[in-house]
Amino acid sequence: xxxxxxxxxxxxxxxxxxxxxxxxxxxxxxxxxxxxxxxxxxxxxxxxxxxxxxxxxxxxxxxxxxxxxxxxxxxxxxxxxxxxxxxxxxxxxxxxxxxxxxxxxxxxxxxxxxxxxxxxxxxxxxxxxxxxxxxxxxxxxxxxxxxxxxxxxxxxxxxxxxxxxxxxxxxxxxxxxxxxxxxxxxxxxxxxxxxxxxxxxxxxxxxxxxxxxxxxxxxxxxxxxxxxxxxxxxxxxxxxxxxxxxxxxxxxxxxxxxxxxxxxxxxxx
DNA sequence: ATGGTGGTCCTACCA
Numbered sequence: 001x002x003x004x005x006x007x008x009x010x011x012x013x014x015x016x017x018x019x020x021x022x023x024x025x026x027x028x029x030x031x032x033x034x035x036x037x038x039x040x041x042x043x044x045x046x047x048x049x050x051x052x053x054x055x056x057x058x059x060x061x062x063x064x065x066x067x068x069x070x071x072x073x074x075x076x077x078x079x080x081x082x083x084x085x086x087x088x089x090x091x092x093x094x095x096x097x098x099x100x101x102x103x104x105x106x107x108x109x110x111x112x113x114x115x116x117x118x119x120x121x122x123x124x125x126x127x128x129x130x131x132x133x134x135x136x137x138x139x140x141x142x143x144x145x146x147x148x149x150x151x152x153x154x155x156x157x158x159x160x161x162x163x164x165x166x167x168x169x170x171x172x173x174x175x176x177x178x179x180x181x182x183x184x185x186x187x188x189x190x191x192x193x194x195x196x197x198x199x200x201x202x203x204x205x206x207x208x209x210x211x212x213x214x215x216x217x218x219x220x221x222x223x224x225x226x227x228x229x230x231x232x233x234x235x236x237x238x239x240x241x242x243x244x245x246x247x248x249x250x251x252x253x254x255x256x257x258x259x260x261x262x263x264x265x266x267x268x269x
Numbered sequence: 270a271t272g273g274t275g276g277t278c279c280t281a282c283c284a
Contacts, residue, residue: 011275011276011284012276015276015277036276038276038277063277063278064277064282064283065276065282065283065284115284125283158284214274215274215284216273216275217274218274259274259284
């Protein structure tokens with residue numbers, strides 16, 4: 001059977017609900033994980049999405065900022081919402097998705113952006129980002145393998161770890177999202193947790209991949225000053241079944257776009 | 270070197 005999971009930082013799910021709906025209709029992922037929904041729980045557009053066949057929805061939102069959601073056409077169970085750094089931010093949600101006879105826990109993250117100054121002593125937001133990464137190191141891909149549950153981790157991790165994950169490695173070495181302390185930290189989260197970077201398993205590290213282009217930069221397409229901030233990881237048992245990765249670059253050119261584009265991982269079990 | 274754009278919600282704050 002096939003199974004497709006997608007991740008997208010939507011930057012307001014209510015403003016861009018028509019884009020979410022057309023994405024679901026056109027690409028039919030089994031599970032779509034959203035970040036930056038910017039939507040309190042009472043206002044989440046649940047019924048609109050259910051009408052499209054996505055009857056299993058879990059969300060974790062707050063007014064104005066952050067917010068994550070899992071939208072699924074396969075059953076979800078054991079939903080968890082973790083408060084990383086104990087700040088009350090809605091930056092994580094996870095649930096076990098039933099993909100045929102497989103159970104897969106899907107973690108959906110919105111990692112703090114970290115502000116402008118890459119120095120934890122003078123910038124509290126950067127300190128928060130590093131502390132958040134530290135806490136993520138305790139998250140193990142095999143945590144529920146004894147119960148027959150595999151793992152997928154997706155989201156806007158706000159870090160571009162490889163040189164080819166940014167438009168200019170040299171120019172961005174001191175720019176938050178690509179500093180060594182962040183990229184080392186993310187690599188450690190990956191290694192300690194036993195996670196496989198599925199995007200880089202499928203697309204060789206020599207090849208540039210971007211999933212985000214700033215609203216502030218003009219001519220996003222031709223200038224192409226992007227970064228790979230969005231990621232799809234899995235436990236080692238799933239990686240041999242990865243069939244395809246799609247970065248939907250064209251979505252950045254849609255009317256009133258998010259600054260991030262959707263990324264899909266397709267499995268063939 | 271600076272400021273550029275966009276979202277929330279109404280005054281700054283965040284990305």
